[in-house]
Amino acid sequence: MRLPPLIAVRFFEATARHASVRRAAEELHVTPGAVSQQVRKLEDFLGCALFERQPRGLALTAAGREYQTACAEGLAVIGHATTRLVSTRRRQVVVVSCTPGFAVQWLVPRLHGFLQQHPDMDVHVGSTNRAVDLAAEGVHFAVRHGQGRYAGLQSEVLVADDLVPVCSPRLLAPRRTARVADITSARLLHDEHRGDWRLWCEAHGVAGVDCEGGVVFAHSNAAIEAAVAGRGFALVRRALVQQELEARELVSVHCKPLATPLAYHLVYRPEALIDPALRRFHAWIVAQGSAGQSSLSI
Template identity: 50%
Template sequence: METPLPSLSALRAFEAAARNLSVTLAARELNVTPGAVSLQVRELETALAVKLFERRPRQLVLTDEGNAYFATLRRAFRMIREATEDLAARNRPPVLTISCTPTFAAQWLVPRLDDFEKNMPGIDVRLNASNRLTDFDRDAVDVAIRHGFGQYPGLASERLLDDELVPVLSPALMRSRPLIEPADLRNHVLLHDVQRQDWRLWLDAVGASDVQSTRGPVFINSNGAIEAARAGDGVALVRLSLVARELREGALVAPFACGVATNLAYYLVYPAPALDRTAVAGFRRWILDQVRKS
């Protein structure tokens, strides 16, 4: 004949009190009164005919029997929690966490995510927009899109978009102050992102080295420079892939055919085992297809 189990409420009260070594903290955790916890523990001791705690002034100490019982109960409650989490996870949509720079998120990825969700419905997409380097384990990130040289030790890296710098401005500013040749930029406000040296690189490449490259406001990322250009506040030097939509829709114009290539590009980065997950493998296929179409 099986030994009848004590009440679950009493076991929870004892486990919480033993883990915190405090009736007050256990009560706070269980959202009950300290008196209720004490009563449950005493009833458990009575049912088991075992003393579980030595009750001292302002101190709760486990007896040898209580300590052994707590160790077993702790494992049991952990297993119950893990089983419950696993069961709940089966009923939740798969989560795909993507880390990328704020500029890439706003200018390239977000406008296309609706297409991804149509192709792979039921995936909970979460964007972690940050310029900080990604720690995949610590940040619980599945894939990252990073701007760099593509060298990420221990990670798979696939080139997405090449990096060509082009000056852009609003159509209204172009009409009021036409840019016929690069030297005309001396008559315009230059808009910079944090890569302030990019203007010098572009001006030297097109033979306009006499234009002062450092003047004009600096924005913390390309989003600010692009929005300022759209508002007619000046000429922004940005990566072509980030303004393709604005150029296509006529919100911005690129007055010069000459872009300047750099050694940097956007890369899809991920731990190789991540491709075992359907959501990650599907996102990889989708974004590579989007790049081919762009």
């Protein structure tokens, strides 16, 4: 049995179905030039033209119409067989790297919904503050805190709300309202972004507070846990403590939030979205970020 180059067959079938090189390229996530090259390769192999190149587009030749029918049927059979084997033998895995605080406070609480929607997929979360090499370490997506400039990588803003001081209501008893005057040096809870309290004090004209005072934690989730326990004030993004605020485990200080040029960004290699499973996760996590910002603005 003599078989043609199967990748060329796939590119031809998509081009014939769309009657367009450009639309086939969009479906296959390659360039139009790559599609044209594979179609010409198949025509050379078969020794006949499959398309008539017309001024307004492509039209199948008689041989092309006959061959398209056979190719579509063959690819459908292969596709169904592949789906059955893959679904029974392995699960699709998405590898995500993020800081420990972001993992605990934002990502993991939301993941249950994604996994319910996609029971054939697993998400592996690696928590670290160091910069990871996505290609070398097999990481599909990273969430990083910064200005979003990463050479050779795609970057999208995920969480960008302003910073607010929060504390436990127990720290305020018998009052229930947190005031700027309640914040003292000894009550400061710092996370890995230690300079945030200094910026907040400067923005609000707060004097007499030693911004180096208080307790320093390696991760923001530890600072938030300390605030819930009534140990002091943590300066955090509201999106990371939305559940605690709704449950009244934390209350925010009545003051203007601190705007910052930094944000949590979703970072990935441009070719990552070729994979349908990774595209599903990307669409989900971006939607979660947008929904969170919308709920905070209400």
